[in-house]
Amino acid sequence: MNEHKIIALLGLAQKAGKVASGEFAIEKAVRSGKAKIILVAVDATINSKKNYRDLADYYEVVCYEVLSKEQIGTAIGKSPREVAERKKNGGGSMSKYRVYELAKEFDTTSKVIIDILARNNIVAKNHMSSIDEDAKTVIDRTFARKTGTFTEEKTRELAGQQQPALAAVRSDRPIQSGQEQRFDQQQQRSDRQGQSGQQRFGQPQLRNGQSGQTSSNEQRPSQQQPGQQPPRNDHPGQAGGGQRFGQQQPRNDRPGQAGGGQRFGQQQQRNDRPGQAGGGQRFGQQQPRNDRPGQAGGGQHFGQQQPRNDRPGQAGGGQRQSGQQQRAGQHPNSAEKGIRRDGAGVKPAFERSFDQHGSSRRSSSNRKPAVSQVSQQQKQEPVRPKTIKLGEIITVKDLAHKMSREVSEVIKKLMVLGIMVTINQEIDLDTATIVASEFGVTVEELPPEIDPTLIAEIEDDEASLVLRSPVVTIMGHVDHGKTSLLDSIRKTNITASEAGGITQHIGAYQVNYQGKKIVFLDTPGHEAFTAMRARGAQVTDIAILVVAADDGVMPQTIEAINHAKSANVPIIVAINKMDRPGANPDHVKQQLSEYALIPEDWGGDTIMVPVSAHTKEGIPELLEMILLVAEMRELKANPDRSAQGTIVEAQLDKGRGPVATVLVQKGTLHIGDSIIAGTAFGKVRAMINDRGEKVKKAPPSTPVEVLGLSDVPLAGDILNVVDERTARMVAEKRQSKKRSEELGQSQKVSLDDLFKQIQEGNIKDLNIVVKADVQGSIEALRQSLENLKNKEVRVNIVHSGVGAINESDVMLASASNALVIGFNVRPDANARKLAENEKIDIRMYRVIYDAINDVEAAMTGMLAPEYKEVVLGRAEVRQVISIPKGVIAGSYILEGKITNSAQVRIIRGGIVVHEGKIESLRRFKDDVKEVASGYECGISIEKYRDIKESDMIEAFIMELVKPAS
Template sequence: MEAPAIGGVRVRKGDGQTVRLRRGASLTDLAEKIGVEPASLVQVLFHLGEMVTATQSVADETLEVLGAELDYNIEVVSPEDEDRELLESFDLEFGEDIGDEDDLEARPPVVTVMGHVDHGKTKLLDALRHTNLVAKEAGGITQAIGAYQVATEVDGQDRSITFIDTPGHEAFTAMRARGAKSTDIAVLVVAADDGVMPQTIEALNHAKAADVPVVVAVNKIDKDAADPTRVRGQLSEFGLVPEEYGGDTQFVDVSAITRQGLDELLEAIVLTADAALDLRANPDMPAQGVAIEAHLDKGRGPVATVLVHRGTLRIGDSIVAGSAHGRVRALINDQGETVDEALPSMPVQVLGLTSVPGAGDNVLVVEDDRMARQIADKREARMRAAQQAKTSRRKTLDQLFEQLEKGETQELLLILKGDGAGSVEALEDALSKIEVGDEVSLRVIDRGVGAITETNVSLAAASKAVIIGFNVRPTPHATQMADRENVDIRFYSVIYQAIDEIEAALKGMLKPIFAEEVRGQAEIREIFRSSKFGNIAGCMVTSGSIRRNASARLLRDGVVIATTSIASLRREKDDATEVREGFECGMTLANYNDIRIGDVVETFEMVEKERS
């Protein structure tokens, strides 16, 4: 059955048939699935007002519009399904323990510390670990995810707890959400003097979405303004009812400064884990886990902080982490010590990867290096196609005609480099949410982890882009090249400084808005003829002021007769630069002599207006 001709193109209809496509699929991929020529799909889209080539990665919504037109149900495979299908093609499974019940052993709970910015999350972890991390962080805010193991004793038994510290600033929503997905229990830190804040609720929503139990740590109770009861009341409104009020959420009053309540907090975490969760894993299978954070170290190369979910990760294992792969050269625990293996729920830094994985990428041990490379290459190709579809600057015909009429819209191109994969992702996500209208747009053309290199500078020079360095610096050669090519490189260590400056830059690219402001009016009372100057208007200034050389219009019975300027202005016999309301003056209009008694001369000025 054929579809009605669209602009003379006939394509067979699908009768509601479902077609599954990967993210970033091209029209060629769709054509193969439905058995038509790619060129015909290009023509159909063209007549729908969209210009796309046959091999170009196409956005999901464009595929869906095309599918609806041809009566096909286009189903774009989710990233999770896409990855699962890829692993199944290698006879691998992610997220399942291999073996019987007898193979499972108890593992420590993984706890995510969440909450509003500056409510004391990292200070609390410092107190638990007896270290000082806050002093190392720019602006005193956490901008990467750290993972640490803490030992405690509950009911005479030694227990370990793995803590994940997530950033509190709003730009790191994606990283906080990822922390919740990697965790068994969420500890919600709320300052007793501040109470519940916007990001407290946001963190709570992430924990609810991940379906994990929540323990509330009411911090800063040593402060004079502390009111733990108010915090309990506020959180009760959001469904976290304290045990003492008849609910099932444990609230613990703590102080990171005086160390009050720390033991009670650790005990509450262990008891919650024992009561609500069955935390067991098979330590004897090939390791699986998640890359919590990753960065490029100058001396050690790509370094990934990996949290092992199941199995045991050992030195010498062939691993794949997202689109990165390699062989484990070294494992370093949270105390900086080298270890031979990492058991379930243990966070370690992994050395030996060929590139920097993304924060949140799954990590798994495979048979050999060859399989690891194949999986990584296929993942990278799929991610690249999805990214191209997401960032492609495709234009509809209407947009093209509009831009031809009024001139091309301005675009700020950025290259992002950061110290960690999570930071780069969070920065890109925050920048994409900046709104300054349709006249100006922002596009990230490249992103990466590590120092700013000559390759970044050459790309910036070719595309007239600005390089943003987040906690990284350029190499010496890159600095020289940037100076030579006049490439703008900006450095930041706190994320909201970067967001504010980029927003200001975007607003600076907007064309100024000018509005006309009337400065004065004068009525012509007499006309004097001059062989030298032409017609001279004898006027009375009725409002505002009249200035020499000001833009002016001549009004006759309220109708604009001419638009000109004040050529000369005299008061009595002297030249004047300005004549105010209530005074008489003589004036001539530039290149215009047809004036009459009763005409009104109105002067005006074009003034730049601030954008709201």
């Protein structure tokens, strides 16, 4: 093949990325098995040619001397002349290296590389900085000095120009393992051996167990004492020559022993046979481990481990494996050979690379006896404690660990006791005590720990307290005029917006009177809202007990009295409905005196004010009494501290997310504060007062709606302002504690209960899914429904939540054969279709006792379904048109049809805001009887103007259903 073809092939290989140039790159490519051919320039130095031939011989690749330096450099685009000219002109090297790449190559950090370059006046700012070939040479030289494997010849080569040599890369050749390799080329180049009798690299060693001959000028090293470091042998020709090409450093545990060099890739092996002559070992064999001192030893290589003296009294002989080749002693190297093989042997770069990547640790076979000894040790029985200390709750896994028992044993004991648990389920202290006693272990109760879910209370300084507005809760029996009285005070009309004229939620309002503010909390009077009344009494300063003058004291009146007394709240009695003909305030006073509420005009201390919500009689006197009592109590709070308040009510709004009505009790709440309430946390995104105005801060005794919580909190939860990290951490702990408590409520089954259930086989569960618009209504419904039970049916609340009825609720009801009850909410279109397909009964209510009465009637079998609601269609309000007579809702019929005789309900965000009748139904200014799906129309609703865009209008009729005969 002529020179032009070789140059063309090199150019193609360079473009394909199959060429490696430079000594380190060639060594890496050959060692990994990717390079098959090494090309050396004919005008390269003798030492360079020898090094590359040795490298080729060692890794069994082909080495050719072709072309010149200039021709090879031109073929691969790296002409030595151009490189020299660039260096001369300050242009730098063509090759660029990143700092992080060099750090990875030398197994160090980028900072170490940068420090080395800085010491040599080379600037590298960070790990991505590029450096040239000269800087790379500095790094190579520095790390070579540290490892002691840098020759003078190599220093000269790196300081001078790069030797042009190539390695053609073959990517499909597998990486060579450290097994024994033989070189056929060795015998072909036997004529190149030195005349002095020294052995060339890669030459076969003497066989038949002959020990290596030593030169006449060899020096016998002196014998060392045990524990003494061996002298460094830096003179060529001494016994125990250096290690062979690419081998690991030998572990010389027998000081003073004369040992021959080991072959490439040897592992350490313990040699327990004394008196052997030092011969080299074959490639791939384990390296002997010498543990006996007293032998004559060769010089220690730089960087070798220090010898270890374990066994005295052995004469120095070379190491030898049975059936292995022995290496002949070598004559001191002549100057032209360039590779030293004595005790201070220095290896070329490709030997060092293999040492870095090769295995230098002892084989696992040396560690097997120790492992087997451990495995042979008999397992001792664990020490089982007689007494353990437990808290209030503990998981089954932790209990088993404390008793040194298997978890399966503890679970079996619990199953015998009739408790079905899992490994991570928690049990209470009493159950754990019983289980522990079964294993003969005594349980001691630990003192209660500080609850991590509690927020530390901040004590306020007396000097920082200022007067605040009083919080007044209006309480009393249902339909005694509590909300009407509040209407008169606020000069608004709240009752009309409540379904059935009955308060369904707690309302928080602020009223200004004589320049002072009063906060009113309006609580429901129905028997189902016991929890709401109790909560209202806990956050209030003054309780107003409303009693109708014509009805007198009723059951919820007595309950309200008890709530107020238990909360230690002063009571002001408002005797309402004084405008009625049958009003008798003296009779009311007499009834109240039976419950220790003695009026002031009778010599008692209870303020009683006759009022009338309709005629507004006595309203000013009532407000004056409230301010008087508040002034006497000296209600104070610190406005400059972190805010703390109580969740009065909470709901899930479709557009705004979780919305909580908060009564701020201490401090000032600002927009942007990190808050936590129960298991919900977040930041205050917006605050809205009772008049619908946005505010930026809320001082003490101010009710506001807060947006920004992650979830809907429970009514009655305490709201605290903390840092964001604490809020998230405490909320997660509270959620985890809540889940643990739910998991801990395991059913305990006994044989007696099981037999009783078998006997009462006719008992059935009425499963119910409850959805409501606010959290307080869910509490009331859940509590009332769970109290409904008879001999045939038990009520089981499967799920309860805030928000509209969706598909998941219907699917849950279908899976558990449950009834869906919606309180002030409606199902969406998908949920209604799914309910029709699954035959799930969905019942919607706006008055709470209607739901309770229907469920109770269904349980007793007295429910007569005379009427059934049939939904005709749904329309979306696209535009609101105001006219003198009212408001026209420009609507688009989404499904079904709208008839002019149907009843309609307005749904906003999944919540029913109004029910009424259609006043007029028009299409293109013409009155029509009905409008079908896909058409537009104008709808006017009787006595209702608060229609907004995107509202849903649902048309329905009540059909008479004949009872089955």
